[in-house]
Amino acid sequence: MSMALIxxxxxxxxxxxxxxxxxxxxxxxxxIAAGEYVAVMGPSGSGKSTLLNLIxxxxxxxxxTYRLEGCDVTTLSAEEQAHLRSERIxxxxxxxxxxxxxxAAENIALPMTLAGVAPLRRAERVARALRDYGLEQRANHxxxxxxxxxRQRVAIARATIMQPALxxxxxxxxxxxxSTGEEVMRLLEGLNDxxxxxxxxTHDGSLGARARRQLLMADGALEHDRWRxxxxxxxxxxxxx
Amino acid sequence: MRTPDxxxxxxxxxxxxxxxxxxxxxxxxxxxxxxxxxxALGDGARRYVLNQFSSIGSNLVIVxxxxxxxxxxxxxxxITSTPRDLTIDDAQALQRASAVHRVAPLAxxxxxxxxxxxxxxxxxxxxxxxxxxxxxxxxxxxxxxPQGDWRRGAxxxxxxxxxxxxxxxxxxxxxxxxxxxxxRFRIVGVLASTGQGLxxxxxxxxxxxxxxxxxxxxxxxxxxxxxxxxxxxxxxxAKAQLSxxxxxxxxxxxxxxxxxxxxxxxxxxxxxxTMTIAVAGIAAISLAVAxxxxxxVMLVSVTQRTAEIGxxxxxxxxxxxxxxxxxxxxxxxxxxxxxxxxVFGQAGAAIIRQMYPEFPAFPPDWAVLAGLGTxxxxxxxxxxxxxxxxxxxxxxxxxxxx
Numbered sequence: 310m311s312m313a314l315i316x317x318x319x320x321x322x323x324x325x326x327x328x329x330x331x332x333x334x335x336x337x338x339x340x341i342a343a344g345e346y347v348a349v350m351g352p353s354g355s356g357k358s359t360l361l362n363l364i365x366x367x368x369x370x371x372x373x374t375y376r377l378e379g380c381d382v383t384t385l386s387a388e389e390q391a392h393l394r395s396e397r398i399x400x401x402x403x404x405x406x407x408x409x410x411x412x413a414a415e416n417i418a419l420p421m422t423l424a425g426v427a428p429l430r431r432a433e434r435v436a437r438a439l440r441d442y443g444l445e446q447r448a449n450h451x452x453x454x455x456x457x458x459x460r461q462r463v464a465i466a467r468a469t470i471m472q473p474a475l476x477x478x479x480x481x482x483x484x485x486x487x488s489t490g491e492e493v494m495r496l497l498e499g500l501n502d503x504x505x506x507x508x509x510x511t512h513d514g515s516l517g518a519r520a521r522r523q524l525l526m527a528d529g530a531l532e533h534d535r536w537r538x539x540x541x542x543x544x545x546x547x548x549x550x
Numbered sequence: 551m552r553t554p555d556x557x558x559x560x561x562x563x564x565x566x567x568x569x570x571x572x573x574x575x576x577x578x579x580x581x582x583x584x585x586x587x588x589x590a591l592g593d594g595a596r597r598y599v600l601n602q603f604s605s606i607g608s609n610l611v612i613v614x615x616x617x618x619x620x621x622x623x624x625x626x627x628x629i630t631s632t633p634r635d636l637t638i639d640d641a642q643a644l645q646r647a648s649a650v651h652r653v654a655p656l657a658x659x660x661x662x663x664x665x666x667x668x669x670x671x672x673x674x675x676x677x678x679x680x681x682x683x684x685x686x687x688x689x690x691x692x693x694x695x696p697q698g699d700w701r702r703g704a705x706x707x708x709x710x711x712x713x714x715x716x717x718x719x720x721x722x723x724x725x726x727x728x729x730x731x732x733x734r735f736r737i738v739g740v741l742a743s744t745g746q747g748l749x750x751x752x753x754x755x756x757x758x759x760x761x762x763x764x765x766x767x768x769x770x771x772x773x774x775x776x777x778x779x780x781x782x783x784x785x786x787x788a789k790a791q792l793s794x795x796x797x798x799x800x801x802x803x804x805x806x807x808x809x810x811x812x813x814x815x816x817x818x819x820x821x822x823x824t825m826t827i828a829v830a831g832i833a834a835i836s837l838a839v840a841x842x843x844x845x846x847v848m849l850v851s852v853t854q855r856t857a858e859i860g861x862x863x864x865x866x867x868x869x870x871x872x873x874x875x876x877x878x879x880x881x882x883x884x885x886x887x888x889x890x891x892x893v894f895g896q897a898g899a900a901i902i903r904q905m906y907p908e909f910p911a912f913p914p915d916w917a918v919l920a921g922l923g924t925x926x927x928x929x930x931x932x933x934x935x936x937x938x939x940x941x942x943x944x945x946x947x948x949x950x951x952x
Contacts, residue, residue, distance in 0.1 A: 410562055
């Protein structure tokens with residue numbers, strides 16, 4: 310097995326709601342290797358989104374350590390975390406989160422614009438991405454002129470434009486119909502086949518079942534860590550031993 | 551983020567909400583236009599007054615009776631001191647001063663002029679031949695009072711342009727005999743029209759020899775003595791010499807006030823300059839209001855664009871990038887407003903100059919620069935708070951907003 314991309318150990322995340330404390334994550338230990346395809350599943354409120362935000366460096370744990378590609382990122386400054394997000398992590402959201410006033414091409418270019426990539430290289434890479442995702446005809450359309458599937462393709466193109474090691478997708482098919490969702494999942498899985506680590510948060514069982522590894526969350530803790538063999542035959546982890 | 555990208559991003563964000571941007575720019579523009587226009591009016595008034603005063607004559611030193619300073623009635627003076635009057639002898643004595651070029655005594659009173667059944671009240675000035683040179687007046691017709699003994703004078707009068715028009719209409723005025731008060735005078739000259747101006751309006755003046763005027767007023771005092779110094783540099787010397795001569799003649803008492811045109815000009819200059827600054831200050835308040843508006847609108851913008859800010863953070867934007875984006879937007883709106891206001895203000899000043907050609911309504915450079923600077927300053931200053939708020943937003947909470 311390849312080197313661990315993500316190592317979470319003893320992660321705690323507590324939210325304060327008025328007087329009460331809500332343990333969104335309790336004592337979580339997870340290890341995800343580079344190139345894995347992981348589905349994080351569980352009922353709402355089980356902490357799967359919190360986990361995704363932590364992995365995506367949008368949130369900080371109250372306790373525990375998070376090692377990304379071997380180095381401890383919990384102690385990094387906000388600035389350094391932003392740089393890591395820019396270069397190593399791509400996000401795909403349920404509601405797409407495209408900037409409404411920017412065209413599809415500009416939305417795809419946005420991470421590179423923020424990172425200060427030269428315009429010429431930017432145009433080149435956007436053109437390739439538009440071609441790869443079949444959006445060439447839509448390059449100068451604004452999000453409100455695109456269908457849901459097209460919007461999510463733009464969002465995936467944007468998530469991959471910086472060639473990240475890790476793609477985090479939060480209910481990527483939640484706002485799409487079945488066939489469009491299927492198409493989007495195939496795109497994401499295609500990226501995973503090229504070696505990108507893919508973590509998908511979903512509460513759709515059939516969607517989660519496509520992943521080679523499923524993390525089942527409940528009440529902020531990991532209930533099951535289920536592996537599907539590459540051949541997709543048996544699930545050794547859940548068999549009683 | 552590269553600077554051109556930052557500017558383009560801020561521009562797109564600003565134009566993404568045209569109505570909001572329009573009102574913000576308009577508010578800023580009105581503020582700057584107010585500064586430009588009001589200072590143009592204030593400074594125009596200052597220039598107008600200065601021009602009017604300069605036209606009275608150059609190198610002018612005025613001697614007036616009484617020790618009180620210019621401008622203002624001093625009750626103490628009125629009761630205790632009884633200044634000696636200025637006389638024609640005093641005026642003649644002043645001619646001895648080396649720094650003095652010309653001296654013109656001036657006695658002033660009101661009288662009536664009548665000719666051919668027409669009667670009119672006029673301002674009567676008794677003076678000498680030097681008056682026309684000292685006051686830099688021009689004649690339209692005829693000649694001025696002749697040189698000669700100040701104590702004697704022929705019964706000749708020079709009248710202002712308006713008097714000529716009213717008393718003689720289309721008839722020839724020169725050589726005509728008129729009655730002024732209880733004496734008869736022959737018109738020998740008509741002054742060129744000078745239009746409405748500060749000080750004495752020469753268009754409605756009748757000038758006669760000083761000795762005759764004093765006889766008519768039944769007094770031997772002078773209203774003032776106009777002195778022309780021999781050069782601009784010798785004005786101070788002339789002043790000293792004049793005061794020394796008067797002191798000697800008045801038994802060692804310094805009982806006259808000597809004012810120079812420069813002093814009067816400087817006073818008006820200061821006065822109207824201060825007024826212009828005050829007006830600019832008032833106008834600057836509208837700029838401060840515009841600045842607060844910038845802050846308000848930018849704060850609303852941050853709230854409206856919370857999800858976008860969260861997204862930008864997820865995509866790797868640092869807090870500094872987001873802060874710069876919002877600051878750039880505030881600065882751009884301020885610059886646009888300031889430039890637009892500058893154009894409005896200059897256009898307004900140009901319209902005023904068109905309507906009142908004699909009124910030099912040019913905004914002073916300092917006011918234009920201060921107006922533009924204040925607009926930019928307030929815009930950016932009030933943009934800092936919203937920009938910092940945007941930079942500090944928590945990405946997770948921001949992203950969950952829609």
